[in-house]
Amino acid sequence: MTNNATIVGAGLAGCEAAWQLARRGIQVRLIDMKPEKFSPAHHMEGFAELVCSNSLKAEHLTNASGLLKAEMRRFDSLILRAADASRVPAGGALAVDREKFSAQITKALTEHPLVTFETALVDSLPDAPCIIATGPLTDPALTKALSALPGLRELHFFDAAAPIVTAESIDMEKVFRASRYEKGSDYLNCPMDEAEYNAFYDALVGAELAEVHDFEKKLVFEGCLAVEILASRGRQTLAFGPLKPVGLVDPHTGREPYAVVQLRQENEQGTLYGLVGFQTRLKWGEQKRVFSMIPGLEHAEFVRYGVMHRNTFLRSPDILSRNYALSAQPLFRFAGQLTGVEGYMESAASGMVAAIGLCKALRGEEEPDFGGQTVLGALERHVRTPSPDFQPMNANFGILDPLPMRVKGKRNRYAKLSERALEALDAIIDRYELRN
Ligand SMILES: Cc1cc2nc3c(=O)[nH]c(=O)nc-3n(C[C@H](O)[C@H](O)[C@H](O)COP(=O)(O)OP(=O)(O)OC[C@H]3O[C@@H](n4cnc5c(N)ncnc54)[C@H](O)[C@@H]3O)c2cc1C
Known part of the structure; x- marks a missing residue:
């Protein structure tokens, strides 16, 4: 039985994965191209x-x-250990001194007796067991090799995503369910009259845009x-384009509205909806302000x-399959933003789950199923659930299995979901003996 694994990428996901393997007695060879080569966004050596x-x-x-962090603390997360030790004041958020944070993690791994580190630009697929965690800016030398993986139709190099809202926060009194020309009822439609459309239009064209990094300019402007x-x-471009009302009769008025914003179901559970055609570069605060003007x-x-x-990111x-394993070779895994999770903690979380799963596979034991009640499990489920328009996902309550009962008030509902998640996780830890 093999007792070692290679991890490519010493970022958020790769470091958490290395730590989780090493603390379970697996010998880790951790490889990163830094400081020999830096991606356009990386500058530090650590x-x-x-x-x-x-x-x-x-x-x-x-x-x-917050729930995801509580779940990760159950497994002695290295990323959270380092964050606690390098914390800076940030209200209810966990913010860190980035130099100290990186230094803590670098020290913990380079001093670990079971971890060896190599600086190398990896340009071909390593032998399994391995975890590839090279991130959203994976070096092109490796993306070429990844494209050759069995079953991999395409890699996405550009993320042009529309906002997603929770179903329960949509005002169902204002929207109506229908597909164009009564061909089903797949969409939620937000009807606008002329005055609402004009106010929305003015806010949209006057809204502030997020900055584009130099290395992204070409892709952002040509991508979508x-x-x-x-x-x-032009004022009418949207009304004749993605907001066209043709074939959509509002049952409240018996007429086609002046314009319609369509919302499409985003997940199997029907708890999330995306705004169709709303790929945008507006600043996040501006998106909330402007898109909240849409009726419903x-x-x-x-x-x-x-x-x-x-x-x-990969399709x-x-x-x-389960725990970020390549279906064709379960000892070959991926982790981090490359898999379609989005965010620092989400990337680290996927590294944790990939490593715990890999460790079980190496020992010939049953791999855990983190289920749909924990954020660790719901993120893992998101990236392997078939979807015609697969898009990266961050931690949010909408991806968890809904509660079986109605709980009044958002805060109460979220507290209940968290309570259920931590209880479920404790049961999973016991069932699969995941303490070590
Ligand atoms: C510009 C930018 C800004 C972002 N801002 C935020 C933010 O503010 N908040 C947030 O939550 N998320 C943000 N993200 C998204 C994401 O959370 C981070 O990118 C996160 O670091 C991803 O973690 P990771 O472990 O998957 O990859 P990374 O942390 O990027 O780690 C990947 C590692 O792999 C190495 N590597 C790459 N290719 C090779 C190769 N071929 N051989 C060897 N080593 C290689 C890199 O040097 C790097 O150290 C941002 C992403 C980008 C690109």
């Missing part, structure tokens, strides 16, 4: 570099990011037409904002 914000988001249990760019071509979305909870950025549902 491991687990935070390439942008220094915030790891909320810590409280009425936030899915953002809704605000389309709008800037006044109180919408945005679980994911629209983004347009360079992001290399994971085509190739991955």
